[in-house]
Amino acid sequence: MAKAPTVYDVAERSGVSIATVSRVLRSPAAVREHTRERVLAAVTELGYVPSAAARGLAARRTNVIGLFFPGHDETVPDQPVDSARGDTVPIVDDDSDASSDTENLYFDEVLRGAEIEAWRRGFALMVAAGRGSSREALVTDIAGRVDGLAVLARTVPDELLTYVARRIPVVILAGAQRADDFDHVSASNGPGMRTLANYVLQDHGVRDVVYIAGPTDSPDDAERLSGFRDALADSGLAESSVRILRSDFTRDGGRATAARILATDRPRAILCSNDETALGVLDVLEQRGIRVPDDVLVTGFDGISAGRHSRPRLTTVHQPMVELGRAAVHAITARLDDPNLEPQSFTLPVEVVLRESCPRV
Amino acid sequence: MAKAPTVYDVAERSGVSIATVSRVLRSPAAVREHTRERVLAAVTELGYVPSAAARGLAARRTNVIGLFFPGHDETVPDQPVDSARGDTVPIVDDDSDASSDTENLYFDEVLRGAEIEAWRRGFALMVAAGRGSSREALVTDIAGRVDGLAVLARTVPDELLTYVARRIPVVILAGAQRADDFDHVSASNGPGMRTLANYVLQDHGVRDVVYIAGPTDSPDDAERLSGFRDALADSGLAESSVRILRSDFTRDGGRATAARILATDRPRAILCSNDETALGVLDVLEQRGIRVPDDVLVTGFDGISAGRHSRPRLTTVHQPMVELGRAAVHAITARLDDPNLEPQSFTLPVEVVLRESCPRV
DNA sequence: TCTTCAATTGTAAGCGCATACATTAAGAGA
DNA sequence: TCTCTTAATGTATGCGCTTACAATTGAAGA
Numbered sequence: 001m002a003k004a005p006t007v008y009d010v011a012e013r014s015g016v017s018i019a020t021v022s023r024v025l026r027s028p029a030a031v032r033e034h035t036r037e038r039v040l041a042a043v044t045e046l047g048y049v050p051s052a053a054a055r056g057l058a059a060r061r062t063n064v065i066g067l068f069f070p071g072h073d074e075t076v077p078d079q080p081v082d083s084a085r086g087d088t089v090p091i092v093d094d095d096s097d098a099s100s101d102t103e104n105l106y107f108d109e110v111l112r113g114a115e116i117e118a119w120r121r122g123f124a125l126m127v128a129a130g131r132g133s134s135r136e137a138l139v140t141d142i143a144g145r146v147d148g149l150a151v152l153a154r155t156v157p158d159e160l161l162t163y164v165a166r167r168i169p170v171v172i173l174a175g176a177q178r179a180d181d182f183d184h185v186s187a188s189n190g191p192g193m194r195t196l197a198n199y200v201l202q203d204h205g206v207r208d209v210v211y212i213a214g215p216t217d218s219p220d221d222a223e224r225l226s227g228f229r230d231a232l233a234d235s236g237l238a239e240s241s242v243r244i245l246r247s248d249f250t251r252d253g254g255r256a257t258a259a260r261i262l263a264t265d266r267p268r269a270i271l272c273s274n275d276e277t278a279l280g281v282l283d284v285l286e287q288r289g290i291r292v293p294d295d296v297l298v299t300g301f302d303g304i305s306a307g308r309h310s311r312p313r314l315t316t317v318h319q320p321m322v323e324l325g326r327a328a329v330h331a332i333t334a335r336l337d338d339p340n341l342e343p344q345s346f347t348l349p350v351e352v353v354l355r356e357s358c359p360r361v
Numbered sequence: 362m363a364k365a366p367t368v369y370d371v372a373e374r375s376g377v378s379i380a381t382v383s384r385v386l387r388s389p390a391a392v393r394e395h396t397r398e399r400v401l402a403a404v405t406e407l408g409y410v411p412s413a414a415a416r417g418l419a420a421r422r423t424n425v426i427g428l429f430f431p432g433h434d435e436t437v438p439d440q441p442v443d444s445a446r447g448d449t450v451p452i453v454d455d456d457s458d459a460s461s462d463t464e465n466l467y468f469d470e471v472l473r474g475a476e477i478e479a480w481r482r483g484f485a486l487m488v489a490a491g492r493g494s495s496r497e498a499l500v501t502d503i504a505g506r507v508d509g510l511a512v513l514a515r516t517v518p519d520e521l522l523t524y525v526a527r528r529i530p531v532v533i534l535a536g537a538q539r540a541d542d543f544d545h546v547s548a549s550n551g552p553g554m555r556t557l558a559n560y561v562l563q564d565h566g567v568r569d570v571v572y573i574a575g576p577t578d579s580p581d582d583a584e585r586l587s588g589f590r591d592a593l594a595d596s597g598l599a600e601s602s603v604r605i606l607r608s609d610f611t612r613d614g615g616r617a618t619a620a621r622i623l624a625t626d627r628p629r630a631i632l633c634s635n636d637e638t639a640l641g642v643l644d645v646l647e648q649r650g651i652r653v654p655d656d657v658l659v660t661g662f663d664g665i666s667a668g669r670h671s672r673p674r675l676t677t678v679h680q681p682m683v684e685l686g687r688a689a690v691h692a693i694t695a696r697l698d699d700p701n702l703e704p705q706s707f708t709l710p711v712e713v714v715l716r717e718s719c720p721r722v
Numbered sequence: 723t724c725t726t727c728a729a730t731t732g733t734a735a736g737c738g739c740a741t742a743c744a745t746t747a748a749g750a751g752a
Numbered sequence: 753t754c755t756c757t758t759a760a761t762g763t764a765t766g767c768g769c770t771t772a773c774a775a776t777t778g779a780a781g782a
Contacts, residue, residue: 004528006737006738006739007738007739007740008738016761016762017762017763018738018739018740018763019764020760020762022738022739022741023740023741023761025739026739026740026741030759030760030761031760031761032759032760032761035760035761047524047527047528049504049505049525049528050505050738050739051417051418051505051737051738052417052423052505052506053413053414053415053416053418053423053506053737053738053739054414054418054737054738054739054740054767055414055505055738055739055740056413056414056417056739056767057414057415057418057737057739057768057769058738058740058741058766058767059739059740059741059767062414064487064506087549087552088552089549089552089556089557089678089712089713090712090713091556091560091713091715092712092713092714092715093714093715094669094674094714094716107469108468108469108472111472111488112490115488115489115490116490119489119492119498124487124489124502124503124506125488125489126425126485126487127472127476127486127487127488128476128480128485129473129476129477138480140410140411141413141485142485144410144411144412144413144416145413145414145425145485163408164410166408167408188448188450191448191450192450195450195452196450199452306670309667309670309671313455349449349450350450351451351452351453352450352451352452352453353453353454353455354453354455355454360454367767367768367769368768368769369768377731378731378732378733379732379733379768379769379770380731380732380733380734380770380771381730381731381732383769383771384730384731384771387770387771391729391730391731392730392731393729393730393731396730396731411768411769412768412769414767414768414769415768415769415770416768416769417737417769418736418737418738418739418767418768418769418770419736419737419768419769419770419771420737420769420771421737421770
């Protein structure tokens with residue numbers, strides 16, 4: 001790791017000025033071919049790697065986009081990594097119920113979309129998880145490193161976002177469009193739920209429905225609930241004729257809520273505001289020997305991969321997560337190109353995906 | 362997006378010099394409390410966010426670590442993101458066989474580990490997918506921006522890595538330790554497979570085994586195969602007494618190989634060098650009505666989450682992916698602290714996880 | 723009160739690159 | 753061959769920050 005060569009070294013070696021070296025790298029067309037080749041040769045020989053810090057400073061933009069997603073520190077112990085030789089291999093029985101790692105998938109796909117789109121547009125992608133304690137430091141830290149920031153809804157306090165947004169474009173992902181100054185990218189929550197609910201109410205002819213909503217502070221959830229209400233109206237049903245409960249978007253919450261429902265009721269369909277809740281509901285139904293879809297129809301929302309592996313497989317509304325990631329980057333670059341744009345809002349189309357838990361009629 | 366304030370603005374507003382502003386941010390203890398408060402107040406009022414580019418240039422380190430993972434561009438269409446209002450929602454039947462998105466999980470966990478460890482140590486994390494072998498991509502996108510680089514094995518050509526390694530520490534993830542100058546972090550492939558194979562050979566008393574290896578260019582695979590051979594020796598079996606085939610680590614490859622095996626053979630156990638292959642094998646066995654584990658035992662390697670959802674659930678050797686990510690960052694920071702370290706190699710312990718496809722005896 | 727020395731703060735010099743502007747080389751036209 | 757125009761290259765400056773070193777301050781000791 002010798003001292004890294006700089007433009008000066010390359011310039012000297014190839015007998016040109018640093019400006020020419022810079023040009024060869026930045027706008028090769030402006031340099032005569034002969035010169036360019038000499039410079040490039042020197043670059044290779046010296047193992048020159050341009051310093052992004054210097055470039056960013058001079059050009060006043062880093063060409064990096066930041067992606068902020070929810071944290072998950074609980075899962076990882078604080079102990080240092082030890083390099084213990086793994087020569088003794090324990091043999092264990094797997095008794096897990098596979099209820100973990102669902103949300104991860106969501107983020108993973110968003111990340112992939114963002115990564116792809118960023119790359120295509122010539123940006124690098126920096127990621128950070130919102131760790132409770134030091135969130136503020138983290139956000140400003142990353143804000144100083146990037147040209148724009150995409151944040152998963154509800155992972156960063158608005159006040160902090162506003163602070164950051166004074167400097168760089170901020171786009172909020174997967175939270176509904178609120179009337180604020182941020183750009184928003186989200187899926188078509190309302191219409192998605194409405195379509196699915198209509199399928200249940202009309203195609204399946206179900207009247208006896210329970211809806212399990214999510215946390216009240218989730219804008220996505222609010223839209224989905226609203227979509228459900230629209231569907232009720234579409235079928236001429238009074239809201240008082242159905243039961244609407246709240247849960248918390250988790251599988252455990254879904255289980256608890258299902259238990260609560262079954263204590264007094266046996267609806268023909270249970271519509272859940274997200275997949276994890278629905279999976280929890282399925283758990284309870286199976287455990288009690290209630291057949292899905294014969295006795296009860298169950299639906300979710302999101303399209304997480306666990307829903308494809310459940311038994312029965314889960315009917316859901318699929319959000320285009322990869323596209324969400326791409327759209328977020330798109331929104332940021334659009335604003336970078338034209339900072340005076342009005343706050344915009346991208347709503348990506350969703351799909352109702354029918355599987356066994358609520359099959360095609 | 363007004364012009365961002367700089368140290369000069371903060372200095373002027375708080376009536377100190379820029380050096381003091383810098384100190385307040387970098388080493389607050391060196392500044393009198395009274396002064397510090399004034400400066401911090403100015404920071405907040407102005408909405409100051411330090412420029413990482415300038416800091417990186419001055420400090421000669423970026424405090425960013427790069428993570429390079431395998432590409433996947435094929436999956437995403439090139440079409441631009443359109444902000445079409447998603448008001449019409451199609452209803453589709455899901456006929457996918459869920460054979461996608463398995464590898465993603467692997468990477469996702471590594472990422473989480475890396476992310477956590479990086480921020481804990483005061484580094485930001487930059488991610489990039491390996492696209493082709495474009496040198497410009499690696500060099501200009503990542504190498505110039507980071508203090509160190511973690512690369513998933515086989516995603517970047519060695520030659521390129523060598524080039525980059527002249528400047529910054531490079532650690533290779535999940536490829537076996539080769540005798541090169543890079544640092545390596547990997548799981549205990551050999552002992553893991555050996556333990557699992559011994560369980561099959563000795564505890565289950567199986568003699569009639571087929572082993573499905575992976576691609577020859579995978580160092581992980583080579584170690585696993587070697588572990589399998591060790592197990593044969595442990596049981597006093599000649600290598601000629603078992604059948605060893607090669608596949609390609611994919612689910613489809615597993616299916617094809619299983620078909621090939623069954624054409625001539627009906628072994629009591631099929632050991633696969635990774636989970637995806639094993640899942641493909643399960644597909645074929647189920648389709649032919651061959652019972653697992655009653656007729657055939659099947660095992661995998663990796664511990665991907667799909668293996669927990671398969672029917673029957675898959676016995677496997679679980680790699681600590683989160684820990685791999687953490688260890689990679691650890692290795693990089695260790696080398697940053699002491700560049701003269703000998704090339705090191707971290708081998709993380711694995712676990713044999715028994716599930717129904719090869720249950721506890 | 724006058725020193726002395728440590729604690730604070732200020733001054734100034736880059737870090738490596740991009741780029742406006744100045745300079746020079748190279749063709750084109752006569 | 754000489755001038756004019758354009759292409760190619762060089763010169764010089766500054767991006768915003770860290771940090772060695774200088775200057776100043778202030779409290780303790782004489």
